[in-house]
Amino acid sequence: MNRFTDRLLAVLLLAVGVLCLTRVYFVLGGEGAGDAFASVRLAFFGVAGIVSALAALLFWAGLLSGRSKPGPAAPLFGRGAETQPGGRPRLRKLFAVVPFLAVLALVADQFGPWPERPNAGKDLTAEQPVPNAPKGEDVASAPASAPEVPAASGPPEAAVAPEAAVAPPEQAVPASTPNAMAGPSLPSGNGDQSGDGDGQTVDSGAGVEQVQPPNTPLAPASPTEVALAPPVSSPEAAPAPAPTPQTVAPLPPAPPPQPTQPDGHRDAVVWLAVASGGHSILSASTDHTIKLWDVDGKRLIRTLGTHKDMARTALFMPDGTRALTAGDDGEIVLRQVSDGAVLHVFSSGQNGGVNKLAISPDGKRAVSGHDTGRVIVWDIEKGSVLHVLTKHDWSISGVAVSPDGTRAVSGSIDGTLKLWDIDTGKQLRSWRGHEHGPYGVVFMADGHHLITGSGDYTIKLWDLDTGREVRRLEGHSGTVYALALSADGKRLLSGSLDGTARLWDMETGNETALFDSQSGPVYAVAFAADGTMLTGGYDRAIRDWPAAGGDGVVLFAGAPE
Structure with a gap:
């Protein structure tokens, strides 16, 4: 490239560096300062800003010249293989690519799907709405015990949460994984509400169960709730799945070992x-x-x-x-x-x-x-x-x-x-x-x-x-x-x-x-x-x-x- 192009690249790289360092200022200034997410952003944009500024100086000074002329294919081995034509093409590409990635990161950071202020330290479960709660009420104003609700009608399968009723698709099994089994993931247990330590269910008031995470304490349930939520234990509701056959691909036969002799050559x-x-x-x-x-x-x-x-x-x-x-x-x-x-x-x-x-x-x-x-x-x-x-x-x-x-x-x-x-x-x-x-x-x-x-x-x-x-x-x-x-x-x-x-x-x-x-x-x-x-x-x-x-x-x- 000529001198003018290098100067133009230097100006563009300096602009990218200023943008990255400005972003660092805002991260330090309060956009979630102190949390882990902000620390990662701070480190990334700080490094990108410094690299862009350094690249701008090198391009301006003409220290990142390209290859002097197209070189031929290098020798296959030996000292001649280490001889390279003049210029610094690899370093030039590196300093040109890093700021480009920084620009993409700036755009993603500005318009990405993540929140501007991560909610570190909050109880996220407190923000989840209560089913059938009146509009305008929050969890704090809900009564300690839910009102009496009639049991859900219909077959027992209707009482299973949608997330559990639909099994995830089959996972592909790598051919090289020994003893791997392919098949759908099925919900554990028989669908009752008693729980066995791996998770409990509670009636939400709408005839739909919600799975409670393991080891999460439940609010005291009233006797009415327990009586109106019959266990789903019918064998027809959850038939035992048929055993899934193994789908491990057979390994190819190992190539025959090459003969050797102690006095042979030790290299090509x-x-x-x-x-x-x-x-x-x-x-x-x-x-x-x-x-x-x-x-x-x-x-x-x-x-x-x-x-x-x-x-x-x-x-x-x-x-x-x-x-x-x-x-x-x-x-x-x-x-x-x-x-x-x-x-x-x-x-x-x-x-x-x-x-x-x-x-x-x-x-x-x-x-x-x-x-x-x-x-x-x-x-x-x-x-x-x-x-x-x-x-x-x-x-x-x-x-x-x-x-x-x-x-x-x-x-x-x-x-x-x-x-x-x-x-x-x-x-x-x-x-x-x-x-x-x-x-x-x-x-x-x-x-x-x-x-x-x-x-x-x-x-x-x-x-x-x-x-x-x-x-x-x-x-x-x-x-x-x-x-x-x-x-x-x-x-x-x-x-x-x-x-x-x-x-x-x-x-x-x-x-x-x-x-x-x-x-x-x-x-x-x-x-x-x-x-x-x-x-x-x-x-x-x-x-x-x-x-x-x-x-x-x-x-x-x-x-x-």
């Missing part, structure tokens, strides 16, 4: 990588650990390493003997697969945590995307930085290296995609590919087409030579967070925060299989050597799914909670 699995031979898997987790699994023996080989913060990526080097891992601590670590020994640590320093990492096919280069929006090209052989690319304005959500190792693509959470020349660090192309961040980015085998999955729930195929969208795959109902392309390039596996993984035919764009984890978001996907699908996600487990779709099995379970 966010990355999976399969070795070239298919016999082992690397997994990275937000529990800071990198684990190496034996697929054939279905066991943990070892915890390969630990990062100081969330682990994001774990990749096998092309030689299969080393692995490159990265995390939110800003370190990229080259490790020996055989024993987890650290061979080299690449530190990103002020460039921030590593969100995503990719390796060139020859293993000589690595490209990392950081939460500061920087993209770094590393020389793995020399252990040094080749380029720091600074064209992105927002945190990097995905990176990929072309099959020939000459180009790289990076995507940021504002939906922008950039194509780079790895050797020179030159930007070759930039375009807005999605409404939200492309978290999954993968090259096609020809190197001229790119696949991206995004926070706008779509998967897109791009022609990198023209920057044109070739095909769009739709079906997910949540952020598409991970993509994996089969070795022959004909099938694409996607994982989403909607809790599903989906298999796509890249020639037709059709979805061929759906895998529903029913256990939370899917953060990682991969193709196993035998053609099955692997997923990892929120439930800490690594699952194996048949290629044709259907139920999966837990290949490696998470640790007990």
Whole structure:
């Protein structure tokens, strides 16, 4: 908003504050001062007046500016998720809403149904009129004993008060309430006047009973009154109600317990990588650990390493003997697969945590995307930085290296995609590919087409030579967070925060299989050597799914909670 609008809001808020504080003055000045109702009003309007006045000062001084510009979707977890665009939109809304509620309260307080002066301390029963009393008489002038009145004629039910004769409607029984009974509320007792300690009745002089509250003393009744009010005790008048059947809905069956294993991940699995031979898997987790699994023996080989913060990526080097891992601590670590020994640590320093990492096919280069929006090209052989690319304005959500190792693509959470020349660090192309961040980015085998999955729930195929969208795959109902392309390039596996993984035919764009984890978001996907699908996600487990779709099995379970 501009400066003029803020000044106008300041004037309006100051007016609301003055009205609230004026209302406080009247409450203190005698509108029921000293009672509980007035105390609540005093507290509410006092706070509302002070907040409105404070908001007026802040708006006038320009300290409640709005968001500097529309921000993109935030990262899903990690330090980048805490980064917010400039401005104070939430505080601005709070200070704007509170005075609005105060105005509604002022209107309700002025025209509401409650009395202006609560009758604290009075005997309210003394103000109730006496049935059949002459006009102008009050309770104090009524005789101590009522005049003799003939008994009511008609069936015994006529002597029951209307409030008791009409049963309240049935109350809905929540399905989750055990042993709850549904049915009408019936008046207690058999309708006589003797009472049993739970309440007494007295003839009002008009043939209608009035129920006296429990433990309330009655005025002495004359002998005539007792004689002329016969008890209503006929069995036909109050038949015993039939027993009401229980209406408790049966509880749904409890979900089967998820398997666990002591050496499993203790938090979400966010990355999976399969070795070239298919016999082992690397997994990275937000529990800071990198684990190496034996697929054939279905066991943990070892915890390969630990990062100081969330682990994001774990990749096998092309030689299969080393692995490159990265995390939110800003370190990229080259490790020996055989024993987890650290061979080299690449530190990103002020460039921030590593969100995503990719390796060139020859293993000589690595490209990392950081939460500061920087993209770094590393020389793995020399252990040094080749380029720091600074064209992105927002945190990097995905990176990929072309099959020939000459180009790289990076995507940021504002939906922008950039194509780079790895050797020179030159930007070759930039375009807005999605409404939200492309978290999954993968090259096609020809190197001229790119696949991206995004926070706008779509998967897109791009022609990198023209920057044109070739095909769009739709079906997910949540952020598409991970993509994996089969070795022959004909099938694409996607994982989403909607809790599903989906298999796509890249020639037709059709979805061929759906895998529903029913256990939370899917953060990682991969193709196993035998053609099955692997997923990892929120439930800490690594699952194996048949290629044709259907139920999966837990290949490696998470640790007990």
